Amino acid sequence: MLIDNFNDTIAAISTAVGEGAVGIVRLSGPQALAIADAVFSGKKGLRPSQFKTYTMHYGRIVYAGQVLDEVILTVMRAPYSYTREDVVEINCHGGIVALHRVLDSVLENGCRMAEPGEFTRRAFLNGRIDLSQAEAVIDIIRAKTDSALKISLEQLKGGLSKEIDKIRQILLNILVILEASIDFPEEDLKQQDNSEVSKSLDLARLQLSRLLDGAKAGRILRDGIQVVICGRPNVGKSSLLNALLKKERAIVTPLAGTTRDSIEEMIDIKGIPVRIVDTAGILKPRNLVERKAVRRARGHIRSADLTIILFDASKKLEADDWKLIEETRDTNVIAVINKIDLKSRINKEELLKVFHKVVELSAKKARNINLLEDALCEFVYHDRLVSPEFMLVSNLRHISALKEAQKLLDNAASALCDKLPLEFFTQDLKDASVYLDKILGKDFSGDLLDRIFADFCIGK
Numbered sequence: 001m002l003i004d005n006f007n008d009t010i011a012a013i014s015t016a017v018g019e020g021a022v023g024i025v026r027l028s029g030p031q032a033l034a035i036a037d038a039v040f041s042g043k044k045g046l047r048p049s050q051f052k053t054y055t056m057h058y059g060r061i062v063y064a065g066q067v068l069d070e071v072i073l074t075v076m077r078a079p080y081s082y083t084r085e086d087v088v089e090i091n092c093h094g095g096i097v098a099l100h101r102v103l104d105s106v107l108e109n110g111c112r113m114a115e116p117g118e119f120t121r122r123a124f125l126n127g128r129i130d131l132s133q134a135e136a137v138i139d140i141i142r143a144k145t146d147s148a149l150k151i152s153l154e155q156l157k158g159g160l161s162k163e164i165d166k167i168r169q170i171l172l173n174i175l176v177i178l179e180a181s182i183d184f185p186e187e188d189l190k191q192q193d194n195s196e197v198s199k200s201l202d203l204a205r206l207q208l209s210r211l212l213d214g215a216k217a218g219r220i221l222r223d224g225i226q227v228v229i230c231g232r233p234n235v236g237k238s239s240l241l242n243a244l245l246k247k248e249r250a251i252v253t254p255l256a257g258t259t260r261d262s263i264e265e266m267i268d269i270k271g272i273p274v275r276i277v278d279t280a281g282i283l284k285p286r287n288l289v290e291r292k293a294v295r296r297a298r299g300h301i302r303s304a305d306l307t308i309i310l311f312d313a314s315k316k317l318e319a320d321d322w323k324l325i326e327e328t329r330d331t332n333v334i335a336v337i338n339k340i341d342l343k344s345r346i347n348k349e350e351l352l353k354v355f356h357k358v359v360e361l362s363a364k365k366a367r368n369i370n371l372l373e374d375a376l377c378e379f380v381y382h383d384r385l386v387s388p389e390f391m392l393v394s395n396l397r398h399i400s401a402l403k404e405a406q407k408l409l410d411n412a413a414s415a416l417c418d419k420l421p422l423e424f425f426t427q428d429l430k431d432a433s434v435y436l437d438k439i440l441g442k443d444f445s446g447d448l449l450d451r452i453f454a455d456f457c458i459g460k
């Protein structure tokens with residue numbers, strides 16, 4: 001476990017490893033300015049400890065009499081910095097060697113190498129942001145689509161914290177009322193307060209369930225979904241992958257068995273990161289390669305969030321189609337009839353009996369692809385309107401804490417309904433608010449911080 005020692009001044013390379021135009025070495029802590037003084041040589045002999053906050057200065061990093069790099073140095077004084085400590089950022093040339101030499105020079109002068117996420121950890125521990133905001137930082141860095149970025153930025157701004165805090169306040173108010181009626185248990189007071197308690201409790205539960213309702217979409221927007229395309233050979237699976245990607249990724253030929261192995265690609269469909277897998281057609285394998293390809297395709301179907309079963313409009317449904325329908329019965333499926341540009345021989349009515357959703361399109365002619373994209377969005381969002389203003393919870397730690405709180409509030413609500421004495425559920429309410437506190441990091445352990453920040457990059 002990392003022992004947080006705020007007397008340490010930490011340093012790290014904050015930019016990505018590899019060649020770049022600029023690379024940044026960042027320092028944070030009580031000695032940041034003094035250590036920068038020791039290595040920075042600026043114009044007119046001015047030193048970083050004399051610089052005003054939020055100013056940038058040209059100079060050189062000199063160590064052991066040797067010029068290491070030509071740099072621009074920025075000073076951000078406590079408490080108005082990322083960590084609320086004195087922070088110095090040294091913009092170097094982005095070469096790996098130059099950056100490491102500058103980093104070494106500040107380490108030699110008393111900095112300690114920062115652990116992953118330690119700058120953000122300090123921002124949290126010094127009270128600049130709460131834990132859910134700290135967690136948003138890594139999600140911003142990892143965001144795969146605009147929507148994922150939007151969720152994380154909202155969380156960093158404190159959007160989630162505000163929602164959680166509203167629920168916490170309601171619970172605290174209920175607890176105040178309960179404490180009062182336990183202290184003065186006259187019947188009148190009890191009678192009157194119960195309805196108020198019950199109303200407030202319902203409101204807290206409603207807000208909690210709204211947050212949890214958005215969690216599935218939140219998770220998906222953050223982590224994406226895995227979609228697998230399957231179907232008989234030659235129905236146009238690879239053509240559909242290409243149409244969705246809007247490029248020729250998979251080889252398409254009129255020969256059955258062209259796709260020998262599964263092909264995976266990442267696509268952004270209306271803000272949803274979709275990992276899409278084109279499989280070899282499920283068929284009676286003729287040799288070892290095909291047997292393995294089919295086995296792999298089945299594996300993908302089992303692990304996917306959603307399966308697209310493709311049918312050929314110009315062919316009657318065959319035994320292999322029905323076998324596939326049977327195999328995917330317990331999974332989330334969208335049925336797609338491809339090749340609508342050809343004369344139709346398929347019995348669509350039969351498919352509508354089995355599938356909740358049937359989309360008709362032509363992969364080759366790129367017709368109606370948007371209908372499939374809409375169906376995918378519908379699957380993700382269900383019928384819920386997800387507006388950008390609505391906070392979507394996307395972090396598993398938050399979701400599980402919210403679920404625990406929900407269980408406790410449900411208990412409390414049924415105890416209230418059963419007219420059990422108020423003492424029976426005050427503890428549930430207290431426990432529920434502890435779970436909410438955990439999301440914000442009002443209640444945390446060093447272990448938890450280690451786990452959260454282990455995911456971060458060094459220098460953030």
Ligand SMILES: Nc1nc2c(ncn2[C@@H]2O[C@H](COP(=O)(O)OP(=O)(O)O)[C@@H](O)[C@H]2O)c(=O)[nH]1
Pocket residue numbers: 231232233234235236237238239240251252253254255256257258259281338339340341342361362363364365
């Ligand atoms: N007419 C027509 N042909 C298509 C369509 N989609 C695919 N094909 C053709 O069907 C054949 C098999 O396509 P392919 O994508 O390789 O099928 P896969 O074996 O399921 O991957 C190719 O000759 C494609 O050009 C379509 O929408 N209309």
Ligand SMILES: [Mg+2]
Pocket residue numbers: 237238239250251258259278279280281
């Ligand atoms: Mg194919």
